[in-house]
Amino acid sequence: MQHRMGRGDLLDGRGALVERGWATEEVRRYRRGAVRAHPLRIKEWDYYCVLAQDYGLAVTVADNDYLGFLGVTWFDFRARTYVSHDVMAPFPMGKMRMPESADAGDVHVMHGKLDIRYAHEPGARRVQVRAPAFGDAKGLEADLRLLQPAMDRMVIATPFAGAARSFYYNQKINCLRADGVVNIGGERFVFRPQEALGVLDWGRGAWTYDNTWYWGSASGFVDGRLFGFNIGYGFGDTSAATENMLFVDGRAHKLEQVTFHLPQGALDAAPWRFSSSDGRFELTFAPIVDRASNADMGLIASKQNQVFGRFNGQVVLDDGERLSIKDLLGFAEKVHNRW
Numbered sequence: 001m002q003h004r005m006g007r008g009d010l011l012d013g014r015g016a017l018v019e020r021g022w023a024t025e026e027v028r029r030y031r032r033g034a035v036r037a038h039p040l041r042i043k044e045w046d047y048y049c050v051l052a053q054d055y056g057l058a059v060t061v062a063d064n065d066y067l068g069f070l071g072v073t074w075f076d077f078r079a080r081t082y083v084s085h086d087v088m089a090p091f092p093m094g095k096m097r098m099p100e101s102a103d104a105g106d107v108h109v110m111h112g113k114l115d116i117r118y119a120h121e122p123g124a125r126r127v128q129v130r131a132p133a134f135g136d137a138k139g140l141e142a143d144l145r146l147l148q149p150a151m152d153r154m155v156i157a158t159p160f161a162g163a164a165r166s167f168y169y170n171q172k173i174n175c176l177r178a179d180g181v182v183n184i185g186g187e188r189f190v191f192r193p194q195e196a197l198g199v200l201d202w203g204r205g206a207w208t209y210d211n212t213w214y215w216g217s218a219s220g221f222v223d224g225r226l227f228g229f230n231i232g233y234g235f236g237d238t239s240a241a242t243e244n245m246l247f248v249d250g251r252a253h254k255l256e257q258v259t260f261h262l263p264q265g266a267l268d269a270a271p272w273r274f275s276s277s278d279g280r281f282e283l284t285f286a287p288i289v290d291r292a293s294n295a296d297m298g299l300i301a302s303k304q305n306q307v308f309g310r311f312n313g314q315v316v317l318d319d320g321e322r323l324s325i326k327d328l329l330g331f332a333e334k335v336h337n338r339w
Contacts, residue, residue, distance in 0.1 A: 002021070002022060002240065002241045002242065002254065002256070003019075003020065003021035003022070003240045003241055004021055004022060004023060004241075005019050005020075005021040005022065005023045005027050005028060005155075005157060006019065006027060007027045007028070008027075008028060008029070009028065009029050009031070009034070010028040010029055010030045010031070010034070010157060010167075010169055011030075011031070011034040011035065011036075011167070014036060014164070014165070015034060015035055015036025015037060015164075015165040015206075016036075016159070016164050016165060016167070017157055017158075017159050017167050019157065020157050020158055020159055020237075020240040020241065021156075021157060021240045021241045022154070022155060022156050022157075022240075022241035022242070022243065022254070023155040023156075024152040024153060024154070024155065024245075024252045025152070025153065025155065026101060026102055026103055026153075026155060026171060027155065028155075028157055028169065029100075029101075030100050030101070030169050030204050031100055032044070032094060032100060032204075035165075035206050036165045037163075037165040037166055037206035038206075039065055039093060039094075040065050040066050041065070041166065041206045041207055041208075042063075042064075042065045042094070042205070042206050043062070043063075043064050043065070043203065043204075043205055043206070043207050043339070044062065044063045044064075044096075044098040044203070044204050044205075045060065045061065045062035045063070045064075045069075045098070045201070045202075045203045046060075046061050046062075046098065046107060046118055046200065046201070046202055046203075047059070047060045047061075047062075047200070047201040047203075048060075048118075048125075048127050048146070048198055048199070048200055048201075049198060049199050049201075049217070049331070050127070050144055050146070050176075050178045050191060050196060050197070050198035051075075051196065051197065051198070051219075051308075051329050051330070052178075052189075052191055052192075052195060052196040053077070053195060053329065054076070054077050054078050055074070055075055055076055055077060055078075055182075055189055056074075056075040056077070056308070057072070057073070057074055057075070057129075057142055057144070057182055058071075058072070058073040058075070058291075059071070059072050059073075059116060059127055059129055059142070060072075061096065061098070061107055061109050061116055061118070063092045063094060063095075063096035063098050064092075064339065065091070065092065065093050065094070066090070066091055066093075067088060067089070067090060067091070067092075067300075068088065068089030068090070068091075068092035068096055068109075068111070069086065069087075069088060069089070070086065070087045070089070070109060070111055070112075070114045070116055071084060071085070071086040071087070072084070072085050072086075072114065072116070072129050072131050072134065072140060072142075073085075073291060074134075074135075074140065074182070074184060075289065075291075075308060077288050077289065077308065077329075080288055080289045081289065082289055082291050083134070083135050084291070085114065085131050085133060085134040085135070085140070087111050087112040087113075087114045089111045096109050098204070100204075102171045102173070102200070102202040103120075104120065105120075106118060106119045106120060107119075112133075113131065113132050113133040114129075114130075114131050114133070115129070115130040115131070116128070116129050117129075121145070123147060123148060123149060124145050124146055124147050124148055125145075125146045125148055125176065125200070126143075126144070126145050126146070127142065127143075127144045127146065127198075128142060128143050128144075129141065129142040134184070135184060135185065138184055138185030139183075139184070139185060140182065140183070140184050141182070141183045142180070142181075142182040142183075143180050143181060144178050144179070144180035144181075144182070144191055144198070145178070145179045145180050146176035146177070146178055146179075146198045146200075147176060147177040147178075147179065147193060148173065148176055149250065150250065151173075151175065151247070151250035151251075152245075152247060152250060152251055152252035153171055153172060153173040153174070153252070154170075154171065154172040154173075154174075154230045154243050154245045154252070155170070155171050156168070156169075156170050156235070156238075156241055156242075156243045157169050157170075158235055158236035158237055158238055158240070158241070159236055159237050160207070160208045160236045160237060161236075161237050163208050165206060166205070166206045166207060166208050166236075167205050167206055167236070168203070168205040168207065168235045168236045169203070169204045169205055170201070170202065170203045170204075170205075170235065170243065171200070171202040171203075172199060172200070172201055172202075172217065172230045172243070173199065173200040173202070174197075174199050174217065174218075174219045174228030174229070174230060174247050175197055175199075175219045175226050175227070175228040175247055175250070176197060176198040176199065176200065176219070177193035177196070177197055177198075178191040178192075178193060178196040178197060178198050179191060179192065179193045179196075195221075197219035197220060197228070198219070199217050199219055199228070199230075201217075207339070209338060209339070210337070210338050211234065211235075211336070211337050211339075212234050212334070212335065212336045212337075213232060213233065213234030213235050213334075213335050214232055214233055214234055214260045214332070214333065214334055214335075215230075215231070215232035215332070215333050215335070216229075216230070216231040216232060216260070216274070216285075216330065216331065216332035216333070217229065217230050217231075217330055217331060218311055218328045218329065218330025218331070219247075219330070220328045220329060220330075222248075222323050222324075222325060222326075222328070223323070225248055225249050226247075226248070226249050226250070227246075227247065227248055227323070227325075227328075228246075228247040229244075229245065229246045229247065229281070229315070229330075230243060230244065230245050230247075231243070231244045231255070231258045231260075231274065231281065232244070232258075233257075233258070242255065242256065242257055242258070244256070244257070244258045244276070244281070246280075246281075246315055246317065248317060248323075253317045253318045254318070255276055255278060255280055255281055256276060256277045256278040256280075257276060257277040257278075258274060258275070258276045258277075258281050259274065259275050259276070259277075260272065260274060260332065260334075261273040261274065261275065262334065266290070267287070267290055267305045267307050267334065268287035268288075268289065268290035268305075268307050268309075269287070270287075271284050271285060271286050271287070272284065272285040272287070272307075272309075272332055273285070274313075274332075279316070280315060280316035280317075281315050281316075282313050282314055282315075283311045283312060283313030283314075283315070283325060284311070284312050284313055285307075285309050285310070285311050285312075285332055286309050286310050286312070287307045287308070287309040288307075288308050288309045288310070289307070289308050289309075290305055290306070290307045290308075291304075291305075291306040291307075291308070292304065292305050292306075299338070300338060300339055301336075301337070301338040301339075302335070302336070302337045302338075302339065303335070303336045303337075304333065304334075304335045304336075305333060305334050305335070306331055306332075306333040306335075307331060307332055307333065308329070308330070308331045309329075309330070309331070309332075310327045310328060310329055310330075311325055311327075311328040311329075311330055312325055312326055312327060312328070313325050
């Protein structure tokens with residue numbers, strides 16, 4: 001049974017979730033000072049992914065307490081390639097000052113030769129990047145405005161079994177129309193709001209040590225309507241609510257359980273399939289490129305496969321309307337972290 005959350009504080013005086021469940025707006029107030037888990041368990045990140053039909057940009061700012069992370073990735077979907085530039089910052093311990101709300105507070109972090117800014121503007125978000133060392137010193141500069149009118153989003157608050165002070169509070173905002181330019185080594189790549197769309201993954205929580213999650217997201221146009229979805233599991237105990245939602249013209253349509261059916265072997269070598277317990281999400285996924293990483297430092301390890309490709313199939317809205325999805329650009333991932 002999925003539970004829709006009401007308004008109020010996210011955590012009680014013991015650092016446990018006041019209420020677990022889902023919502024379509026930021027109804028619960030997160031405060032870092034209310035977290036009672038060990039400081040090294042706190043994870044806070046803002047991840048933007050903005051895709052046009054032939055190319056895309058992903059930008060990450062993460063304060064994982066013992067390790068800060070700044071990252072920028074450029075995708076060339078025609079060539080089926082990507083280039084990443086990452087910078088680590090040891091033991092930020094909250095000094096990156098990640099906002100306590102997805103709707104207020106800006107981010108500006110500069111470390112090494114990577115400068116990332118996130119800012120709120122009236123009716124929009126702005127993502128700016130300066131990375132002179134990107135791509136063997138070709139350099140990358142990005143200035144993108146992501147339009148955000150009044151619209152639903154995916155919000156979920158989940159605990160972790162057996163860990164009363166651990167939790168995950170997440171907001172995913174799909175269907176952000178993108179307007180701006182990315183410049184790489186003097187070559188300009190234009191993002192136009194008629195075709196380029198972004199998603200924000202805003203995560204705050206106190207995580208347990210060993211986790212595997214699955215996440216999928218896409219935004220685009222279906223029969224002239226603005227359409228997107230968010231699917232996933234592995235983010236704690238989702239018995240009170242899943243994070244599975246469809247979005248059509250700014251309105252959310254809640255789904256039940258969605259299962260990822262991954263291919264054997266390399267995750268970009270064969271199609272994926274997705275099915276749902278309510279029969280409302282039945283899609284296939286044709287991979288284009290796998291943004292893969294595998295870091296193992298003993299106690300800390302991360303294996304990530306974020307595969308970009310195109311979705312096809314059918315979804316069903318709350319009122320029973322059936323939509324046919326054709327070559328919708330997005331991504332699906334499997335991540336295993338010991339962190």
